[in-house]
Amino acid sequence: MDSLDAIFKPKSVAIVGASRDPKAIGHQCLQNLIKSGYQGKIYPVNPKADEVAGLKCYHSIMEVPDEVDIALIVVPAKYVPAVTEECGKKGVKGLVIIASGFSEVGREDLEREVVEIARKYGMRILGPNVVGIMNNPLKMNASFAPYLPYPGKAALISQSGALLIAMDARTWIDKVGISHMISIGNMADLNFGDLIEYFNGDEDTKVISLYIEGVKDGRKFLNSAKNSKKPIVALKAGVSKRGAAAAASHTGSLAGSTKIYEAAFKQGHIVQAENLNALFDETMALALQPPMRGDNLLIITNGGGVGVLATDAAEKYGVPIKDAPDDLKLLMFRHMPEFGNPKNPVDLTGMADREQYEGSIRDALKHEWVHGLVVLYCETSFTDPQNIAEGIYKAYKDSGVNKPIAVSFVGGERSVKAGQWLIEHGIPYYSSPHAAVRAMSALRIYGRYLEKASKEFVPYKVNKKKVEAILGKARACGKSVLTEPEAKEVFAAYGLPVPKGKLAKNEDDAVKIARSIGYPVVMKIVSPQIIHKSDAGGVKVNIKSDDEARKAFREIMENAERYDPHAEIMGVYVQEMAPWGTETIIGSVNDPQFGPTVMFGLGGIFVEILKDVTFRIAPFSKDEALDMVKEIRGYGILKGARGEKPRDIEAIADAVSRLSQLVWDFRNEIKEVDANPVIVYEKGLSVVDARIILKTEKVTKVTPKPLDKCG
Numbered sequence: 001m002d003s004l005d006a007i008f009k010p011k012s013v014a015i016v017g018a019s020r021d022p023k024a025i026g027h028q029c030l031q032n033l034i035k036s037g038y039q040g041k042i043y044p045v046n047p048k049a050d051e052v053a054g055l056k057c058y059h060s061i062m063e064v065p066d067e068v069d070i071a072l073i074v075v076p077a078k079y080v081p082a083v084t085e086e087c088g089k090k091g092v093k094g095l096v097i098i099a100s101g102f103s104e105v106g107r108e109d110l111e112r113e114v115v116e117i118a119r120k121y122g123m124r125i126l127g128p129n130v131v132g133i134m135n136n137p138l139k140m141n142a143s144f145a146p147y148l149p150y151p152g153k154a155a156l157i158s159q160s161g162a163l164l165i166a167m168d169a170r171t172w173i174d175k176v177g178i179s180h181m182i183s184i185g186n187m188a189d190l191n192f193g194d195l196i197e198y199f200n201g202d203e204d205t206k207v208i209s210l211y212i213e214g215v216k217d218g219r220k221f222l223n224s225a226k227n228s229k230k231p232i233v234a235l236k237a238g239v240s241k242r243g244a245a246a247a248a249s250h251t252g253s254l255a256g257s258t259k260i261y262e263a264a265f266k267q268g269h270i271v272q273a274e275n276l277n278a279l280f281d282e283t284m285a286l287a288l289q290p291p292m293r294g295d296n297l298l299i300i301t302n303g304g305g306v307g308v309l310a311t312d313a314a315e316k317y318g319v320p321i322k323d324a325p326d327d328l329k330l331l332m333f334r335h336m337p338e339f340g341n342p343k344n345p346v347d348l349t350g351m352a353d354r355e356q357y358e359g360s361i362r363d364a365l366k367h368e369w370v371h372g373l374v375v376l377y378c379e380t381s382f383t384d385p386q387n388i389a390e391g392i393y394k395a396y397k398d399s400g401v402n403k404p405i406a407v408s409f410v411g412g413e414r415s416v417k418a419g420q421w422l423i424e425h426g427i428p429y430y431s432s433p434h435a436a437v438r439a440m441s442a443l444r445i446y447g448r449y450l451e452k453a454s455k456e457f458v459p460y461k462v463n464k465k466k467v468e469a470i471l472g473k474a475r476a477c478g479k480s481v482l483t484e485p486e487a488k489e490v491f492a493a494y495g496l497p498v499p500k501g502k503l504a505k506n507e508d509d510a511v512k513i514a515r516s517i518g519y520p521v522v523m524k525i526v527s528p529q530i531i532h533k534s535d536a537g538g539v540k541v542n543i544k545s546d547d548e549a550r551k552a553f554r555e556i557m558e559n560a561e562r563y564d565p566h567a568e569i570m571g572v573y574v575q576e577m578a579p580w581g582t583e584t585i586i587g588s589v590n591d592p593q594f595g596p597t598v599m600f601g602l603g604g605i606f607v608e609i610l611k612d613v614t615f616r617i618a619p620f621s622k623d624e625a626l627d628m629v630k631e632i633r634g635y636g637i638l639k640g641a642r643g644e645k646p647r648d649i650e651a652i653a654d655a656v657s658r659l660s661q662l663v664w665d666f667r668n669e670i671k672e673v674d675a676n677p678v679i680v681y682e683k684g685l686s687v688v689d690a691r692i693i694l695k696t697e698k699v700t701k702v703t704p705k706p707l708d709k710c711g
């Protein structure tokens with residue numbers, strides 16, 4: 001994307017609002033740009049000044065005698081539209097709008113106005129409400145953060161300005177190397193998706209690191225992440241349960257933005273950082289080291305304690321320590337005293353010096369079993385941390401392998417210094433074993449993403465026309481919820497198995513249908529107003545005879561009448577009784593940023609109390625759905641626990657993927673879906689309850705038809 005080069009690698013920068021007041025942000029931006037060593041042209045613009053910070057100042061951007069790649073806009077919000085217009089006329093390529101006072105304070109209108117003006121001239125906008133941009137290779141600090149970050153290969157993009165300034169300073173402490181640091185602000189124009197795309201093409205960047213509060217255009221974000229050739233690590237802040245209270249479906253109440261973001265990160269192959277420290281630690285590892293291409297993690301240590309801490313962390317972060325093979329143990333044994341431990345963690349003992357570290361690391365890395373290595377060192381009285389560090393580096397170099405290594409030194413100043421020396425030599429160092437293992441786990445997560453076969457979604461052959469007809473009729477009738485029979489017809493049209501059934505208008509009907517299906521049957525109330533049928537006494541199961549069917553019909557009608565005297569009753573749905581099996585739930589919500597999503601979990605208390613569910617953004621393949629099934633905590637139950645036979649996991653994945661196609665195809669019509677329960681067997685499954693809630697915005701425009709035609 002060439003056009004963004006003008007913004008992120010500008011040859012000339014104008015600062016509109018270059019104040020003479022040293023305390024003003026406009027002035028600071030100008031000073032920072034000069035101080036940082038930027039070699040491009042700098043044009044201060046200020047109608048009241050002829051000179052600022054020793055540079056000639058222009059009264060308007062129009063007066064600048066040269067081409068301007070970007071303009072930093074540091075004037076009060078109300079003047080930004082006029083300045084944008086001028087910049088457009090001048091032919092400025094991009095704007096970095098530092099000014100605040102836009103959508104973040106409810107002035108969406110002003111923000112839109114500015115974007116529209118910029119579009120007219122083909123200008124792209126970063127912001128508004130940003131700190132600015134920093135480009136280390138160009139030595140360009142076009143921001144009001146006081147100095148450039150520690151140089152390196154990570155593009156760090158932050159939605160929080162204050163945090164960006166703080167992280168900038170912190171990079172020098174942790175030695176996390178940064179190529180570009182970008183404050184993304186309100187994302188009126190350029191958003192995370194655009195920047196992921198751009199930094200994929202930037203030769204100075206090896207890893208993309210994100211601090212996210214909320215994305216705009218979730219689909220674009222997801223697609224650019226999916227297509228990224230570079231690792232992405234993201235910290236998502238904010239765990240609001242947006243819309244949960246208002247949601248009409250069970251799935252809706254479980255959605256919350258956290259689960260949806262987790263889904264997007266998995267599908268976008270983004271490593272999710274658990275907190276700010278992790279974001280830094282993992283950014284460093286991903287920038288300096290190759291991905292871990294297998295699950296075998298070896299730990300080498302000189303102290304049992306840190307070995308145990310690392311082992312605990314390894315289990316927590318999904319790279320549990322396994323026993324090393326015998327030949328590797330024999331190799332390790334050569335680098336330790338009699339009382340050492342060659343198992344994993346390899347304990348070289350407190351007697352270990354540089355020689356033991358160097359030898360064991362070299363042998364371990366060369367051994368094919370080892371996919372990743374974490375080296376731990378406790379400072380001792382007789383060893384010099386710097387000497388150990390140099391040994392580690394030499395062994396790593398000598399081994400010549402493309403496997404990741406991470407190091408933790410626990411100790412004092414000398415250890416920290418030695419660790420920083422390691423970082424300068426391309427080996428990630430951390431002060432705690434926990435952090436070193438967590439960083440290695442990020443390399444493993446990224447490695448797994450790379451190993452995942454392409455799981456592109458291939459649409460199933462379905463009866464879309466049928467669904468169009470059902471939804472069309474519902475819309476014409478002004479309905480916001482499909483009845484169970486309608487919802488099941490929709491499911492069946494997309495190949496999800498539902499029990500046989502038919503609507504009965506009276507007792508005789510009920511008996512006739514029950515006989516044709518064959519006893520036992522289940523009977524349920526059908527009414528658009530009664531969404532939770534059991535609560536209304538509207539569900540009778542295990543009906544075994546004509547008499548029972550008649551009785552059930554009467555009781556269901558009476559119960560419904562009592563529950564809601566105003567409810568319109570369509571009749572009683574008589575259906576095949578599905579045999580006992582494992583209850584699961586499949587559902588969907590339409591997320592404001594990511595669009596239709598699909599949820600899967602076990603039913604009953606698992607969903608009610610444990611909220612053991614997982615989401616994906618629709619549509620997605622059966623393979624992706626299989627991952628969903630495997631990642632819920634209750635997966636063991638489906639695999640067959642306590643002598644139970646395993647359940648048909650393939651059938652679940654098929655149904656979940658088909659539902660993802662349904663909600664994607666009808667994303668403009670369907671708001672939420674609940675299939676609860678879906679009963680799963682050794683072979684196959686049955687969707688015994690189905691609920692589809694429609695988007696109502698569309699319905700309001702239609703005059704509802706009389707009810708009899710709508711039944």
Ligand code: ADP
Pocket residue numbers: 499522524531532533534535539541575576577578579676677688689690
């Ligand atoms: P609601 O969720 O609206 O109360 P459901 O249709 O889910 O109503 O029915 C309530 C319960 O009855 C289900 O959770 C399930 O245990 C049982 N059930 C419903 N339909 C069937 C069926 N066709 N076969 C077997 N059990 C069923």
Ligand code: MG
Pocket residue numbers: 676677689
């Ligand atoms: Mg139900």
